[in-house]
Amino acid sequence: MLRYLIAGALFVALAGCSVAPKDAPQAAYEGTAAFATTLKAANTYAAMPRCSLTVKPPCSSQVAVNKIVVAANRADAAVTAAQHIAADTTSTKSDWEKAVAAANEAVAALAKIIPAS
Numbered sequence: 001m002l003r004y005l006i007a008g009a010l011f012v013a014l015a016g017c018s019v020a021p022k023d024a025p026q027a028a029y030e031g032t033a034a035f036a037t038t039l040k041a042a043n044t045y046a047a048m049p050r051c052s053l054t055v056k057p058p059c060s061s062q063v064a065v066n067k068i069v070v071a072a073n074r075a076d077a078a079v080t081a082a083q084h085i086a087a088d089t090t091s092t093k094s095d096w097e098k099a100v101a102a103a104n105e106a107v108a109a110l111a112k113i114i115p116a117s
Helices: 002-018 024-047 062-087 093-113
Strands: none
Touching: 024 062, 024 093, 062 093
16 A cells, blocks of 8 residues: 555656746645655554564654654655746746756655555
């Protein structure tokens, strides 16, 4: 199940890269959707019982969960920044392209951390 969530998150994130968005709000929306999907997979993993001598897979690692929290916070900040830049009428195309690229990279980094269980 977790693999399907991760695959879906990566599909959404990469699909946004394959076709150039028409405008800044669309690009920000696509990044937000990718983040939401990836965050759902991260939350599913984090909700699993922690691995121990008595708890065997499928389980989650506290170390991985700690990394997920940091990466999720970074992705949230990047996605929020992209949304604000997209909504700002004084932003240039270059501004929102950079913000959306940063948001997509942060979401992809989060997705990489989630172990496939």
